Amino acid sequence: MHELSLTQSLVEIAVDHARREKAQAILSITMEIGSLSGAIPEAVEFAFDVCTRGTLAEGARLEIRRIPGRGRCLECGEETGMDFTTFTCPHCGSFALETFQGKEMRLVELEVD
Numbered sequence: 001m002h003e004l005s006l007t008q009s010l011v012e013i014a015v016d017h018a019r020r021e022k023a024q025a026i027l028s029i030t031m032e033i034g035s036l037s038g039a040i041p042e043a044v045e046f047a048f049d050v051c052t053r054g055t056l057a058e059g060a061r062l063e064i065r066r067i068p069g070r071g072r073c074l075e076c077g078e079e080t081g082m083d084f085t086t087f088t089c090p091h092c093g094s095f096a097l098e099t100f101q102g103k104e105m106r107l108v109e110l111e112v113d
């Protein structure tokens with residue numbers, strides 16, 4: 001499962017950070033998941049429960065922010081919403097679309113105790 005290794009590495013970053021701050025526990029973790037990242041939020045939530053077991057993040061609240069896909073046309077410069085079925089620019093019909101948002105999955109906030 002794709003989400004398991006991604007979630008594992010984000011949990012490790014969070015736990016490392018919490019240790020450096022000498023925190024007793026991680027209360028909540030906020031992640032951004034791009035709609036084009038291929039990661040399914042429900043699968044991330046499941047992976048999160050598994051990965052946090054026995055760590056400082058056990059029992060932490062997981063907040064997931066969905067980031068919509070956005071792209072820019074290299075021909076006409078217009079921006080457009082992107083999903084897995086967007087292959088052409090809706091403004092000029094060009095195939096030269098460049099995705100600049102929505103592929104990321106990252107840690108954005110951490111609340112510790």
Ligand SMILES: [Zn+2]
Pocket residue numbers: 073074075076077078089090091092093094
């Ligand atoms: Zn265009």
